[in-house]
Amino acid sequence: DSGVTQTPKHLITATGQRVTLRCSPRSGDLSVYWYQQSLDQGLQFLIQYYNGEERAKGNILERFSAQQFPDLHSELNLSSLELGDSALYFCASSPRPGPADTQYFGPGTRLTVL
Amino acid sequence: GQQLNQSPQSMFIQEGEDVSMNCTSSSIFNTWLWYKQEPGEGPVLLIALYKAGELTSNGRLTAQFGITRKDSFLNISASIPSDVGIYFCAAQNYGGSQGNLIFGKGTKLSVKP
Numbered sequence: 693d694s695g696v697t698q699t700p701k702h703l704i705t706a707t708g709q710r711v712t713l714r715c716s717p718r719s720g721d722l723s724v725y726w727y728q729q730s731l732d733q734g735l736q737f738l739i740q741y742y743n744g745e746e747r748a749k750g751n752i753l754e755r756f757s758a759q760q761f762p763d764l765h766s767e768l769n770l771s772s773l774e775l776g777d778s779a780l781y782f783c784a785s786s787p788r789p790g791p792a793d794t795q796y797f798g799p800g801t802r803l804t805v806l
Numbered sequence: 807g808q809q810l811n812q813s814p815q816s817m818f819i820q821e822g823e824d825v826s827m828n829c830t831s832s833s834i835f836n837t838w839l840w841y842k843q844e845p846g847e848g849p850v851l852l853i854a855l856y857k858a859g860e861l862t863s864n865g866r867l868t869a870q871f872g873i874t875r876k877d878s879f880l881n882i883s884a885s886i887p888s889d890v891g892i893y894f895c896a897a898q899n900y901g902g903s904q905g906n907l908i909f910g911k912g913t914k915l916s917v918k919p
Contacts, residue, residue: 736909
């Protein structure tokens, strides 16, 4: 158990819909990262937050947005869902922005878009 | 964009055999990492490497940071059934303009008892 929690574990929805994925970082961690894992693209970095502020952006679509709240939990919002958005979405946390060996991954949310 | 080419894609081996997998890139990185992912779980860090030429072990696992800084290797000795999973290489230019973590596509390891 990494100490990072993600909810829900599974999510099934339809095309065109909007969903919100939630992540609670490890106790004391201020930085949160979101990753997408799909069969064709593999694991890809989406976005990073540190203490409530966006820190870095990766291959995140405009239909996707995220935020980190004052209690440090983070939400990833996916809208106008397409079939290709079906994937595992992972959250990772670290004490602060730093080398990757400080990141701990959560168990992921499996999103299925029908 | 930057890519990591990881091979092989999958391996089917007998318990007790040694395993080797590698990861290459056309870009230079200052950090290479190896993760293991089991079904229903997120990636778990196995080994992190910070210097070109560095060789680091974690139990039966040994990884090397290539001298060119464009590749890395992971070896597992005397495999056991619990080694089953997907192994990912990852790389980062920590402190640089491209500091995000980039992953290979993974090597799926199956171990026959």
